[in-house]
Amino acid sequence: MAEPSPPAQIGPAQNSQVKSATRTLDIIEYVVAHNRPLVAQEIATALGIPVSSLSYLLATLVERGYLIREGRRYLAGPGLARLQSSSGGFSLADRAAPLVRSLRVQLNETTSFFVRYDWEIEAIVTESSEQALRYSVPQGRRLPMHALAAGKVMLAALSPDELDRYFAEVEREKFTPRTVIDEAELRGQLEEARKTGFATTDQEYSQGIEGIARLITIDGEPVGSLSVAVPKVRFDKDMAARVCDQLERTASLLEAS
Secondary structure: OOOOOOOOOOOHHHHHHHHHHHHHHHHHHHHHHHOOOEEHHHHHHHHOOOHHHHHHHHHHHHHOOOEEEEOOEEEEOHHHHHHOOOOOOOOHHHHHHHHHHHHHHHHOOEEEEEEEEOOEEEEEEEEOOOOOOOOOOOEOOOEEOOOOHHHHHHHOOOOHHHHHHHHHHOOOOOOOOOOOOOHHHHHHHHHHHHHHOEEEEEOOOOOOEEEEEEEEEEOOEEEEEEEEEEEHHHOOHHHHHHHHHHHHHHHHHHHHO
16 A cells, blocks of 8 residues: 655745745735724734734735725725625726736736727736836827837737728837838738737837737627737847747636636
8 A cells, every 4th residue: 555645845935935824815805803993903913914914915905905004093994895796896907917917027027018098008907026127008098009018919919901091090100110000011010910819019118118018809809808918138039939928828827717
């Protein structure tokens, strides 16, 4: 009879992550169970969590909507109710956010989910790289479609009539010496994006930044695009292949949701 395998050993980093996850759940359960606003010191004392660690966890829970902060007090937030909803309680941004975070963790490069507004795009979810040299995507600001990979891949999804209207209506600005504004050249890039499923930019919106994006379709309709921005000093063929592979995996998960 075969001997049972010994239990897997948990390293210091994994143990720290498990402790953080446990503390996060403890905070949520404690706040919900008391059904009244609680100050941070009360939570820290009850759960034995150092105030320094608690501050970070509370801020994260508030940011994600699982807690609400009113002055110095915390109470349950709307995010907890959404977790139990089975009737469309989550927005597209809600569904994209954990996948964008996961993509950023896997690549440690800036990742974003963009949606289209007329002839512009906007990042509704973005996660910046933790590396010293990184690119930060401006959230909540409309950006030009022609100069970003996220925009180009959505342009490539337009019907011929819509694309003709785009070129007729939009004055394309040259942000860097490498920005493609010529209609014929841009149409060629869009045709390539249709073939490969990915759009790319080489320092077209910001000097020193390469971009790769993949279209997201749900029920056959384009709803946005996932993109990764990488400083040129870290970008090579292997990095491009890795980004495309992770974008494809992440996009498939988002489309399936």
